[in-house]
Amino acid sequence: MINVEKLHKSFGDTEVLQDINTSIERGEVVTIIGPSGSGKSTFLRCLNLLEQPTSGQVFVNGEDLTNPHVNILNIRQQIGMVFQHFHLFPHMNVLDNLTYAPMTVKGESKAEANRKAEQLLSKVGLSEKVKAYPNSLSGGQKQRVAIARALAMEPDLMLFDEPTSALDPEMVKEVLDVIKDLAYSGMTMAVVTHEMGFAKEVADRIIFMDEGKIVEESDPKSFFEKPKTERAQSFLDKVL
Numbered sequence: 001m002i003n004v005e006k007l008h009k010s011f012g013d014t015e016v017l018q019d020i021n022t023s024i025e026r027g028e029v030v031t032i033i034g035p036s037g038s039g040k041s042t043f044l045r046c047l048n049l050l051e052q053p054t055s056g057q058v059f060v061n062g063e064d065l066t067n068p069h070v071n072i073l074n075i076r077q078q079i080g081m082v083f084q085h086f087h088l089f090p091h092m093n094v095l096d097n098l099t100y101a102p103m104t105v106k107g108e109s110k111a112e113a114n115r116k117a118e119q120l121l122s123k124v125g126l127s128e129k130v131k132a133y134p135n136s137l138s139g140g141q142k143q144r145v146a147i148a149r150a151l152a153m154e155p156d157l158m159l160f161d162e163p164t165s166a167l168d169p170e171m172v173k174e175v176l177d178v179i180k181d182l183a184y185s186g187m188t189m190a191v192v193t194h195e196m197g198f199a200k201e202v203a204d205r206i207i208f209m210d211e212g213k214i215v216e217e218s219d220p221k222s223f224f225e226k227p228k229t230e231r232a233q234s235f236l237d238k239v240l
């Protein structure tokens with residue numbers, strides 16, 4: 001579904017992604033781990049052109065995002081993204097947060113958008129919060145709304161950038177549980193996370209990044225039990 005070839009990204013003189021080559025198959029769950037500043041967020045953002053690659057190619061369902069003629073809005077509709085800091089629309093209640101894009105971007109009727117939104121809110125355990133405003137919700141609830149909002153666009157692929165890093169510890173599990181359910185339902189996803197337990201349990205594949213490069217890419221068992229590189233070993237020694 002995603003194919004990344006010779007991707008480079010620089011900000012000014014600083015090359016933050018160097019020769020990234022990888023792919024994500026339909027239905028696959030990939031977790032991306034690595035030290036702070038290693039380029040994980042930039043990599044994820046290149047997958048939906050929130051960052052413009054400096055060179056190289058990113059194919060989504062066969063279409064090259066770096067081709068200037070590609071309809072990026074069309075491709076973004078296929079990709080849901082969930083951020084560390086939720087980014088809900090603060091002036092809209094939960095229901096409107098979920099229905100806004102389906103109605104304005106996809107032209108869904110209000111009735112249809114509402115019906116789907118209510119289903120999704122039930123799925124993330126927030127049916128009673130339809131009329132609540134974001135500032136009245138806990139961090140864990142906000143993030144579950146953000147996930148439901150992304151799903152309301154019926155994406156093919158979900159990108160998560162440290163979805164639990166801004167949460168109080170007692171709220172991490174409720175959000176990871178929602179993400180796990182989604183993973184087990186067959187959604188294709190790329191998850192940047194520091195939750196090693198989650199990565200071990202849910203990922204089909206681990207991508208370990210350091211200093212703008214993919215240093216190691218393997219199944220979770222091999223990665224956590226016997227990493228191939230010293231850099232991955234020393235990272236694991238610090239976080240496990």
Ligand code: ADP
Nearest residue numbers: 011014016034035036037038039040041042043
């Ligand atoms: P990670 O998510 O792994 O912590 P990032 O992708 O956020 O890493 O950042 C990788 C590097 O790129 C860091 O050195 C960061 O300071 C730099 N960087 C990220 N975004 C920008 C930007 N918009 N302008 C300049 N430098 C940036």
Ligand code: MG
Nearest residue numbers: 040041042162
């Ligand atoms: Mg980051």
